[in-house]
């Protein structure tokens with residue numbers, strides 16, 4: 001990891017895929033940073049001062065200046081450390097636009113319904129949001145085919161912006177599959193995405209920052225159990 005001479009601190013929470021995005025980007029760039037684990041139930045003074053608007057992690061503090069929102073942070077890292085490690089976004093304006101298009105798709109069409117899987121209280125609701133999440137994978141499979149041009153990643157030969165955004169979800173995909181007993185990313189229906197998930201998991205940077213799937217299963221299962229119990233007690 002390159003010591004850039006800058007003071008770089010990342011406030012995070014271990015289970016957050018948004019935090020893993022930033023960790024993955026910094027690892028891929030080879031930029032060293034200090035990681036600080038936050039307790040979301042008892043946010044530190046530095047946390048609240050640094051992100052008073054959203055009060056969420058990740059927060060990257062670069063030489064004392066906070067940068068918030070994971071996508072903003074990724075783009076900041078790409079620009080602030082442009083000379084360090086490989087770029088995340090392509091140089092060509094059209095290819096950048098395409099990468100940003102799929103980034104927005106991942107956020108709006110995939111992560112929005114998937115987030116609901118962990119916020120609803122009944123098996124029926126969970127199945128419905130899981131179905132909507134799975135339905136968003138078809139166009140994404142086509143997007144991977146278009147962006148990768150026959151290479152391994154959305155970024156082509158290299159791991160790019162969309163790879164980082166989506167890659168950070170892989171431990172949660174595996175955990176969701178284990179909890180539900182169903183394949184979310186089915187190699188029969190989305191062969192490119194299924195192979196891409198294995199490929200990105202094999203990167204040294206991913207191995208260094210991806211959460212342990214057993215730990216995510218325990219954490220996510222706990223959320224679902226608590227929500228279901230709370231709903232049952234109010235009936």
Ligand SMILES: N[C@@H](CCC(=O)N[C@@H](CS)C(=O)NCC(=O)O)C(=O)O
Pocket residue numbers: 013015016017018040055056057058068069070071
């Ligand atoms: N849009 C934000 C989402 C970040 C987010 O939702 N972070 C969650 C953890 S996964 C959080 O900090 N929640 C605050 C809380 O639970 O109080 C981003 O991309 O950074």
